[in-house]
Amino acid sequence: MLHDSWPFNKTLIGLLFFLIQSFLFFTPPSAFSKREHLVYFPNTAYELNVYRIYGKRPGKTLMLIGGIQGNEPGGFLSADLYADMSLEKGNLIVVPRANFYSILLNKRGPHGDMNRKFTHEDATDSMEDKIVSILKKLIGQSDYLLNLHDGSGYYYHEFIDKWRNPRRFGQSIIADCKAYIVPETKKPINLGEIARKVIAVVNPHIQNELYKFHFNNTRTADSDSSHKEQRKSATFYALTKHHIPAFGIETSKFLPSINLKVRYHNLVINAFMNLFDIVPEHPGIALEPPVLKYLVLSVNGQAATVVKDEHTIYLRAGDSIHVSHIEANYERGLSLDILGYGDLNDFRKDLVIFRDTSLIARKDNQKFAEIPIIISKSSGIEGSERVRPKRVQSLIIKACGHRILLSDGETLDLVKGEHMKIVGIIPSFLSR
Numbered sequence: 360m361l362h363d364s365w366p367f368n369k370t371l372i373g374l375l376f377f378l379i380q381s382f383l384f385f386t387p388p389s390a391f392s393k394r395e396h397l398v399y400f401p402n403t404a405y406e407l408n409v410y411r412i413y414g415k416r417p418g419k420t421l422m423l424i425g426g427i428q429g430n431e432p433g434g435f436l437s438a439d440l441y442a443d444m445s446l447e448k449g450n451l452i453v454v455p456r457a458n459f460y461s462i463l464l465n466k467r468g469p470h471g472d473m474n475r476k477f478t479h480e481d482a483t484d485s486m487e488d489k490i491v492s493i494l495k496k497l498i499g500q501s502d503y504l505l506n507l508h509d510g511s512g513y514y515y516h517e518f519i520d521k522w523r524n525p526r527r528f529g530q531s532i533i534a535d536c537k538a539y540i541v542p543e544t545k546k547p548i549n550l551g552e553i554a555r556k557v558i559a560v561v562n563p564h565i566q567n568e569l570y571k572f573h574f575n576n577t578r579t580a581d582s583d584s585s586h587k588e589q590r591k592s593a594t595f596y597a598l599t600k601h602h603i604p605a606f607g608i609e610t611s612k613f614l615p616s617i618n619l620k621v622r623y624h625n626l627v628i629n630a631f632m633n634l635f636d637i638v639p640e641h642p643g644i645a646l647e648p649p650v651l652k653y654l655v656l657s658v659n660g661q662a663a664t665v666v667k668d669e670h671t672i673y674l675r676a677g678d679s680i681h682v683s684h685i686e687a688n689y690e691r692g693l694s695l696d697i698l699g700y701g702d703l704n705d706f707r708k709d710l711v712i713f714r715d716t717s718l719i720a721r722k723d724n725q726k727f728a729e730i731p732i733i734i735s736k737s738s739g740i741e742g743s744e745r746v747r748p749k750r751v752q753s754l755i756i757k758a759c760g761h762r763i764l765l766s767d768g769e770t771l772d773l774v775k776g777e778h779m780k781i782v783g784i785i786p787s788f789l790s791r
């Protein structure tokens with residue numbers, strides 16, 4: 360019987376080894392910090408960019424939300440700097456501009472305050488609701504949340520004057536309570552203690568007494584809270600739905616410069632990251648493969664054209680070309696070489712071309728784009744799809760007080776001295 364069961368056991372052991380190997384293969388200790396960039400609603404006024412940064416070593420995930428209210432640039436310009444960060448340990452989810460529409464209009468909430476839409480139920484009526492649903496999912500994947508704001512005046516625990524009192528928000532670290540008890544585990548999340556530790560690190564870097572940070576407990580859930588509206592905020596949602604420490608960070612709108620607002624946000628975020636053991640890499644290593652976005656090229660000193668990787672450049676023998684700009688995902692180490700002409704770097708040079716060649720873009724010594732140059736009877740740029748306007752089919756002309764559609768081959772009769780204007784061109788697209 361023992362003999363009979365051997366093949367089965369062997370299969371089982373084999374399977375086990377396979378599983379162990381697969382596990383090791385799919386979760387190797389990553390040598391480099393990794394990043395992901397997701398764009399929702401691209402090229403709209405609501406474009407939402409989400410950056411996920413993974414550290415070399417595993418750790419906690421901190422989410423940063425900036426620009427949930429469009430007229431608070433300190434928050435979103437600070438978040439921007441973290442979107443490009445590399446990490447030694449732990450992870451970041453950065454949404455620099457949660458409400459791009461409100462940023463474009465420089466208003467708090469043109470369609471209502473987005474930070475009052477984080478109820479436990481999902482709504483999808485508006486673009487703001489759709490964005491909030493995405494943010495809620497990301498909060499669910501995080502261990503901590505910081506929502507970055509610029510508030511009016513200066514928060515003080517006691518009433519001092521109109522702009523320094525408990526109703527103001529500037530220069531404060533806000534939590535919905537001092538300690539939140541997680542219902543299932545009965546364990547406390549000591550928000551007040553975390554905030555005080557951060558403040559103890561940050562304030563020694565701030566000279567002006569007025570600009571020092573204070574802990575602002577909104578006591579959101581209390582029946583006598585003066586901030587009941589915060590029950591629909593991102594931080595209250597994060598705390599009560601996902602039971603993660605969540606804070607609002609407020610610099611003051613009254614600070615003398617935008618640089619100072621960003622600097623104070625950075626100081627606070629850095630202190631939180633340090634406390635949560637999320638470790639940045641200095642300087643950050645992000646060696647992505649070089650990609651050409653486009654070149655700006657002019658022929659015979661004429662108006663510049665955009666040339667992309669998939670294009671072909673047609674020249675007449677003796678035409679002079681000049682590349683004035685290389686747009687790539689790198690700024691340094693770029694060069695441009697026209698094979699057989701000039702020297703190793705032909706960027707921003709005028710070169711006269713007589714025979715077929717290629718235009719090579721390099722990052723350091725790595726070729727990342729090659730665009731053919733072909734000598735023909737006329738010059739021009741063509742896409743790989745080989746579709747371009749070949750000739751004008753009709754012109755729209757404004758004359759004699761009318762708009763006239765004039766097709767190829769037709770004649771327009773005008774009285775001598777009469778004004779005419781070409782207001783539109785209708786090309787005929789011919790594919791080769």
Ligand SMILES: [Zn+2]
Pocket residue numbers: 428431507508509510
């Ligand atoms: Zn705000």
